[in-house]
Amino acid sequence: MVFSLRGKKCSKKGPKNELLEGNINLELTIPTHFRCPISLDLMKDPVTLATGITYDRESIEKWIDSGNLTCPVTHQMLHDLNMVPNHSLRKMIQDWCVENKSHGIERIPTPRIPISAYQVSQICLKIVDATEQSDEEKLKGLIRKVKVIARESEKNKNCIVENGAGRVFAGAFDSFASLSMEKYADLLKRILSVLAWMFPFGEQGLSKIGSRTSLQCMVWFLKGEDLSGKQNSVIVLKQLLSLDKSYANKLMEIEGVAETLIKIVHAPISPAAMKASLVVMYNLMEGNEKVMESFVDMGLAQIVIEVVVDGEKSMSEKALGILDQICNYPKGKEIASSYALTMPVLVKKLLRVTELATEFTVSIMWKLCSKNHENLVVEALQVGAFPKLLVLLQVGCVQSTKEKVTDLLKLMNLYKDKVECVDSASGFKYLKGSN
Known part of the structure; x- marks a missing residue:
């Protein structure tokens, strides 16, 4: 039984009779009417429902919050969810705690x-x-x-x-x-x-x-x-x-x-x-290109990339969302693609942040690598994008992301001979056989 005993452990001696061991090896029985019918623990804040049954407030609130609209004891429908504090019972419980202070029992504070x-x-x-x-x-x-x-x-x-x-x-x-x-x-x-x-x-x-x-x-x-x-x-x-x-x-x-x-x-x-x-x-x-351009002109693209480098998961996810928006516009895409950290950071974060962050990352890579950006495709291959994208395709993702991943893999397949460090023959074979 869970109970505050200032370092003393509680022991349960039977299904109907819970006992507390004091510091002089005496067994103390908790009166049955002091225990909550739900948790069977000593009540700290007894409240009475319209059915006349008293429960500990925390226990009955959890019961009702879980969608239960009946009294746990009587099984009657609770048309009235008001809980009336049972001050008399609480005072009795507090007095009982004080009387048994010598057994290591602490007085329950007034709630x-x-x-x-x-x-x-x-x-x-x-x-x-x-x-x-x-x-x-x-x-x-x-x-x-x-x-x-x-x-x-x-x-x-x-x-x-x-x-x-x-x-x-x-x-x-x-x-x-x-x-x-x-x-x-x-x-x-x-x-x-x-x-x-x-x-x-x-x-x-x-x-x-x-x-x-x-x-x-x-x-x-x-x-x-x-x-x-x-x-x-x-x-x-x-x-x-x-x-x-x-x-x-x-x-x-x-x-x-x-x-x-x-x-x-x-x-x-x-x-x-x-x-x-x-x-x-x-x-x-x-959806506001004018606002987008003003933020891009102030260097937001580089700032959010740096946030992605060092930020924790939630921060990185939000920064990637902004970078994805920036890449919707030609000027933003140009600035993002010219920043040396962009592709290495994107590849590093693939599958390592959150599902939404991965969707943003794939979308950004897809926007940057499209339109014959050969240098970015080769850079992505060099920093290990291919196997990560292949894993993402195999483990599954939303349809829009899956389509972008497939496009990226096919695009990388065109430049595989220009990157000596790529050892993914089986991966390219898999790609050629996929639709």
């Missing part, structure tokens, strides 16, 4: 009751009121309160998100940014720190955080020296564009956005900020 949807709605009303009154200090206090509640449990955080807190905080951010970014910089930074984990928060919330004023304020933070404001701004922008790319054009209209995002990648303040910046740039460039 914090999870926040309810109603309580969140009341907090939201106060946030709206503080915003309408331009009450900076009251709003700061509410932000502190929300952070404390969210830190208590993941359930609390989810409840806050699901009941509109993000929407009203987005409104507050837009409102105070409109009044004065400089005057309310500290408050705006604090709002961003909670907005960073409150997505999604509905169309109304998106329209507020995606307003020109809000976007200008976040770019203002990106250009500033405050690391917290800079990081949370780029994370919020990432979330915004990932949910709705229609805000991309509005963001690009703000002066200095592209340069600032590249600077965060080139000289990152944190891994989280760097990843977020890569995602923002990916969304800004997608």
Whole structure:
């Protein structure tokens, strides 16, 4: 049985009678009604369902979250999922723990009751009121309160998100940014720190955080020296564009956005900020050649290749996604193909990052090697691309990637005689027989 005994081990003496061994070799029986009917452990936070049966909160929440809508003991349908804290039983369990302290049993602390949807709605009303009154200090206090509640449990955080807190905080951010970014910089930074984990928060919330004023304020933070404001701004922008790319054009209209995002990648303040910046740039460039060219002119192709060299898997995947987009355009393809590290890095990363990263890598190689780029095909052969591509073809991949791999292998077959180090006769034989 799992139980806190300050270094003492628990022993199970029978199917119906669990025993704890104290430090004086006395056996202590846990009262049956103190144990959760699901886990059979001593209850830390007993709650009673509408069926009248009491469970430990953690156990019954897991049961319900798994899709079970019946009472585990009575098998009745749970039409009411409210859980009422059983304070009397919890007090009895705590008293029992204190009485048996000499046996190494620790008192179970009084649990914090999870926040309810109603309580969140009341907090939201106060946030709206503080915003309408331009009450900076009251709003700061509410932000502190929300952070404390969210830190208590993941359930609390989810409840806050699901009941509109993000929407009203987005409104507050837009409102105070409109009044004065400089005057309310500290408050705006604090709002961003909670907005960073409150997505999604509905169309109304998106329209507020995606307003020109809000976007200008976040770019203002990106250009500033405050690391917290800079990081949370780029994370919020990432979330915004990932949910709705229609805000991309509005963001690009703000002066200095592209340069600032590249600077965060080139000289990152944190891994989280760097990843977020890569995602923002990916969304800004997608399908927009003008934006793409502006990023390419600022040296983004070389920067992301260097990120791929040293970045961990998630970082490399995002950087490869951007490079794949860059190679959709002639100028971007030209710059990427002229960079000495490009092909060796791509071949090295094949099959070594993630499935999506491999798809990006194959796509980039296919774009670079097509249109009679003999030197790149030969270079790919020299650094060992052929056997890796053959393995990828054999282990399987999505159809679009499979087609590109086949094209690349056939193309390399034309230049195999120019590369002495390639020893893959059986591979080329396999290729000739494939369709």
